[in-house]
Amino acid sequence: MYPMTYNEVKPSGFLTNFIESLWEYKTFETDCVHTIIPDGCFDLIAEIENGALKAVKLTGVWTNPIVVKIPKSTKIFAIRFKLLAAEYLFQQELKSILNTAKNLPLTFWDINLYQGHDLQKFASEISNRIENSINHSKAIDNRKLKLFELAYKKQSLSVKELSERIFWSSRQINRYFNKQFGFPLKTFLNIVRCYTSYKEISLGNLFPKGNYFDQAHFIKEIKKHTSATPGELFKNENGRFLQLATDSNK
Template sequence: MKYREIKPNGFLNNFVQCFWYYETTDTEIQHTILPDGYFDLIAEFENETLTTVKLTGIWTKPKDIQIAKNAKFFAIRFKLLAIEYIFRKEIKSILDSIVNLPFSFWSIDKYKTDEFEKFASEISNNLETSIKLLKPIDSRKLKLFDFVYEQKIKTVAEISNKVFWSSRQINRYFQTRFGITLKEFLNIVRCNATYEEISNGNLNPNPDYFDQAHFIKEIKKYTGVTPKELNQNKNDRFLQLSKTD
């Protein structure tokens, strides 16, 4: 398999985690997608032909997927703030699921499978232009997502104090837009932050977990397996761990 990422620049980084490309060989592949605190817009090609354009919800549990042979993917991994300011909708209705979009969405059907860089560049430019036309962005939300994704602050109470936004109002915002609480979002992002360490053989909890038992329990909750099984990653089952090698 081949996997690569292109990171956004400047202010767009508040909305897009990366553009990513994935390619399989001449065999089908079974993967398990793990919760990571993002959602994705994915274009799938089989034998050089666009077959699907879809938007995923936020994953709160592992998702088994079967990927066809000779498949290619162009995708955008979005931070949660994008759902409000780029898509201008909620995403709670597709929590742990997907919705298909028309092939013409954002003119995705015009790209050939060897034009990933062009795809990332042009859509970046279009998104940057649309963001400039937005109504003023709530600075509390910008700070909140920066704190969480950068692992700067790790409890609901601390975030509430830092962004001057009550915990009740934050949770209402999260439930309305995303279908999860801020606490669960924090737990998912914290779990995602351990994947690289686990893939490198570090099976001991970081300071964010009370002890080894708590660490194993939380990892198993969001991945379905123990840290040891994640580390073994048989047959590249867990794509997020495979790509950190």
């Protein structure tokens, strides 16, 4: 039993190209310390302490694990975005905030109006707002739409295979990734591949299912992106690894 709760709502329809989930996190009588491990997404986070909105933050993409301390009596409303959202919803690059976050106004997207709401109401109203923004956004490059659709399906495609399937050269894709996000496509694909393993690890399945050459390769890649072995992730003492703590409860 962890000293916090986590719940999420999954998007539907075309929104799934931009949003991985909308989520809520609460602490109770104690501070919580977590290690956030890379998942191939970025987040918009609203931090509410003792009923008052304290901060709204936009994170970059995490390519390394990061330790965060969350005070007691804190509620977080957040949106976990897929990378396509950076260009078409936020109209900005994430390279400048790679592995960090920046503060936004408390009134950004009127998030200050949701602090007293429950997750379902927050998710419904924010989803409607985002859907409306997408409808008024610039035309979406079909190559990018297809690239992220395939990558997030976790099919373990190589850079070459992905390039050939979307008819976009690997050189151009990497130029786009480095300029927009601050890392090459291969790094992103490796992170997504590791992220697919977190659910299985949380359930005690510590052996790869076809996405890695062998057990040694699996351990090496997991440790590279999380700084922990699969066994350490599974033990997840005190809910240290937040994504594993939440996955094990689903």
